[in-house]
Amino acid sequence: MEIRWPDIFLSLGVLIVCLIYYGKWKYKYWIRKKVPHVEASFPMGNYEVPWAIKQGLHQITTNIYNEFKAKGYKYGGAYSFFRPMFIPVDLDLVKHIFIKDFQYFTERGMYYNGKADPLSEHLFNIEGTKWKPLRNHISPIFSSGKLKSMFSTVLDCGNDLAKQIEKLRVTQGYMSIRELGAHYTTNVIGACFFDLKVNCFENPTNELRRHNRTFFKNGIGKAMRIFSLRSFPSLCKLLGVLVIDKEITDFYAKAMKEIFDYRESSDVKKKDFLQLLIDMKNGTNNKQKMLTLEQAAGQCLLFFVAGFETSSLAMTYVFYEIGQDQEMQDKMREEVRRAIKKHDGKITYDAIMEMTYMTQVFTEALRKYPIVPTLERLTVKDYKIPGEDVVIEKGTKVLISVQGIHHDPDYFPDPQKFDPERFSPENKQARHPCTFLTFGEGPRNCPGIRFGVMQTKVAMAIMLKDYRYTLHDKSFKLNLTNKSQLLAPDGEVSNYLNNCVYINIVSDFNFLCNYRLQFCKNNRSDLQFSYPSQDETLISNSVYYNY
Numbered sequence: 001m002e003i004r005w006p007d008i009f010l011s012l013g014v015l016i017v018c019l020i021y022y023g024k025w026k027y028k029y030w031i032r033k034k035v036p037h038v039e040a041s042f043p044m045g046n047y048e049v050p051w052a053i054k055q056g057l058h059q060i061t062t063n064i065y066n067e068f069k070a071k072g073y074k075y076g077g078a079y080s081f082f083r084p085m086f087i088p089v090d091l092d093l094v095k096h097i098f099i100k101d102f103q104y105f106t107e108r109g110m111y112y113n114g115k116a117d118p119l120s121e122h123l124f125n126i127e128g129t130k131w132k133p134l135r136n137h138i139s140p141i142f143s144s145g146k147l148k149s150m151f152s153t154v155l156d157c158g159n160d161l162a163k164q165i166e167k168l169r170v171t172q173g174y175m176s177i178r179e180l181g182a183h184y185t186t187n188v189i190g191a192c193f194f195d196l197k198v199n200c201f202e203n204p205t206n207e208l209r210r211h212n213r214t215f216f217k218n219g220i221g222k223a224m225r226i227f228s229l230r231s232f233p234s235l236c237k238l239l240g241v242l243v244i245d246k247e248i249t250d251f252y253a254k255a256m257k258e259i260f261d262y263r264e265s266s267d268v269k270k271k272d273f274l275q276l277l278i279d280m281k282n283g284t285n286n287k288q289k290m291l292t293l294e295q296a297a298g299q300c301l302l303f304f305v306a307g308f309e310t311s312s313l314a315m316t317y318v319f320y321e322i323g324q325d326q327e328m329q330d331k332m333r334e335e336v337r338r339a340i341k342k343h344d345g346k347i348t349y350d351a352i353m354e355m356t357y358m359t360q361v362f363t364e365a366l367r368k369y370p371i372v373p374t375l376e377r378l379t380v381k382d383y384k385i386p387g388e389d390v391v392i393e394k395g396t397k398v399l400i401s402v403q404g405i406h407h408d409p410d411y412f413p414d415p416q417k418f419d420p421e422r423f424s425p426e427n428k429q430a431r432h433p434c435t436f437l438t439f440g441e442g443p444r445n446c447p448g449i450r451f452g453v454m455q456t457k458v459a460m461a462i463m464l465k466d467y468r469y470t471l472h473d474k475s476f477k478l479n480l481t482n483k484s485q486l487l488a489p490d491g492e493v494s495n496y497l498n499n500c501v502y503i504n505i506v507s508d509f510n511f512l513c514n515y516r517l518q519f520c521k522n523n524r525s526d527l528q529f530s531y532p533s534q535d536e537t538l539i540s541n542s543v544y545y546n547y
């Protein structure tokens with residue numbers, strides 16, 4: 001057949017003109033709805049092409065929030081490609097969306113593909129009707145009783161952390177706090193939820209750790225995929241586009257099958273997460289049969305990735321800040337030592353709960369560095385904004401700028417300042433409840449909050465009671481990446497050693513040790529320790545370690 005180039009060019013030209021007109025019509029959506037908005041440009045709307053990201057979804061959403069706020073708008077609209085995005089600014093409206101009118105916003109509108117990519121069908125991604133029963137079954141795993149029963153396991157992992165710190169102190173004198181934190185939290189999640197001894201300290205490149213790292217790895221390919229999944233979810237579903245790398249899916253599916261088989265074939269019966277998943281898979285122990293093997297493996301993957309990276313980033317930000325403020329660090333250390341002393345020299349669950357100043361520091365770190373900087377909801381039925389004539393249509397994506405709210409001087413004056421007093425009981429009480437959104441809000445918030453806080457506080461108590469940390473390079477400035485789904489230190493996530501806060505370790509038996517915190521060269525921030533005599537370390541360990 002003869003190729004008629006003029007016809008092809010003509011058809012293409014018509015297609016492009018139609019697309020431009022379609023885009024222009026689409027970009028009038030918020031005008032038609034009489035909603036204030038930011039001007040969009042063809043074809044990306046207000047966001048960026050995935051291969052040339054300068055600011056990323058989070059920073060752009062924060063900029064839009066700031067623009068609306070400055071103009072006194074309570075909300076406004078934007079576009080990602082041709083898709084309208086609704087951005088609330090007013091905190092009462094945010095509260096309606098998260099809590100009071102949750103029934104209109106039960107989903108995040110995340111892409112998943114149960115057929116091609118069964119592990120993507122997990123609690124975080126699934127839609128409201130599937131989500132509710134699963135969440136109801138999973139939530140009790142985080143009850144106070146369960147947390148207390150997991151505490152000794154967390155402490156065992158803390159014991160391994162203490163040994164690793166001492167080893168690093170003696171051998172190199174510094175460490176990457178993010179790497180150390182990720183090893184520790186992977187060990188904790190493995191032990192508490194999957195009855196696994198992961199041993200990341202002894203074997204830092206084990207398969208689980210390697211795949212978990214890859215999960216958060218950035219790159220153009222991944223950016224393009226996320227862009228496609230967000231912009232054309234139906235087409236992606238049709239084409240069987242994968243959310244999770246096949247290698248990771250295969251690893252988790254195989255590993256989890258082995259773990260399930262082992263537990264099912266043994267006589268061991270524990271009341272833990274693993275057993276809960278087995279019961280939901282088999283319909284045993286009065287549980288409805290509601291998960292396939294792959295879906296159960298998907299929940300395992302979610303627990304690992306939701307639990308380890310968030311908490312290790314939290315540790316990174318805390319130590320970056322207290323590495324620069326020795327007074328604050330001393331105050332935390334004193335509190336830790338006081339609580340341990342009160343509890344017969346032991347780190348107990350109650351001792352950890354009593355470390356309230358530490359909680360303030362931790363919370364302020366998560367205020368200044370919100371690990372999930374944008375929260376998402378999907379409008380599942382038409383929603384009339386209270387007191388206004390505007391209706392947010394079913395299918396509209398809602399983006400809540402956590403970063404914008406956390407850095408809004410109306411709620412947090414001098415937002416760049418790190419000030420744990422912002423979270424004193426009185427100051428907390430005086431603020432709107434939706435000003436702190438690091439763990440999300442409402443029925444679809446993070447169920448792992450208390451566990452995440454507990455594992456991080458145990459690590460911090462263990463790290464602070466005997467050691468002091470200072471920045472290696474005082475001029476180091478922590479750069480954050482806009483390209484990751486999480487707010488993370490800039491650099492290649494797969495190579496933690498090149499982009500993380502490094503900390504130097506100083507044994508600190510009697511508060512009088514010299515310390516120096518140095519950041520490593522090449523954009524590394526390290527906490528560094530100074531070296532006490534061997535005797536001091538031994539005495540220190542024998543006084544405070546109770547394992």
Ligand code: HEM
Pocket residue numbers: 123124125135189302303306307308310311314371372375376437438439440441442443444445446447448449451452453
């Ligand atoms: C510092 C630690 C953590 C932070 C900052 C964090 C943050 C978040 C955020 C922002 C969300 C979304 C909430 C929303 O949309 O309203 C979320 C959801 C979730 N998180 Fe966490 N998280 C942390 C630790 C954990 C841990 C330790 C686990 C489990 C072991 C966990 C499991 C989950 C799950 C399962 C969801 C999905 C909930 C649902 O859709 O029903 N998280 N987390």
